[in-house]
Amino acid sequence: MFNKRQRWIPAYYRDIPLGCLLRTTQRSESMNSFFKRFENPRGTLVEFWLRFQSAMDQQRYTQKSLDRDSDLCLPVTKTMLHLEIHASTVYTHALFYEFQKQCVSSLNSCSAGDSSRDSTTRFLDVEDAILRTTYIVAFNPTTFDAKCSCKMFERKGYICKHIIWILSDFFTCGC
Known part of the structure; x- marks a missing residue:
């Protein structure tokens, strides 16, 4: 049981929307280390504020450069799935x-079941060869709603390989 401890928290938060984004003490520890760079026991509030503003400007610059990179160039796709190209x-x-x-994993490990x-x-069983498990995907072709x-x-905010496999099969065969 102890060897599977990495799976405890995800299993507990499985039914909470975007539960994988929850952090334990990691967030407060990173905030503490962020603010420790600005504090000085003999420093004034103005010095702290100037250091803090400098760090915030650096974060804004980094964020803008990442946004610009995302807007100007598209990542390389590995499959010919229309869903990947759109994503x-x-x-x-x-x-x-x-x-x-x-x-990529949907093409390599998923297959049709009942x-x-x-x-x-439509309720489809998708067999996952890597995880050796069968998942049930509910797909409404009129509204394109899918749940796995x-x-x-x-939990994570993007669709799983089981839904991708169903959608790629749906658009390929024109069902």
């Missing part, structure tokens, strides 16, 4: 590379 235009580079891992239909929703039982979108 390269709307996601930031960092988020796109996380999404791209899911795209399927059933509701009045408007792995709940990656709810």
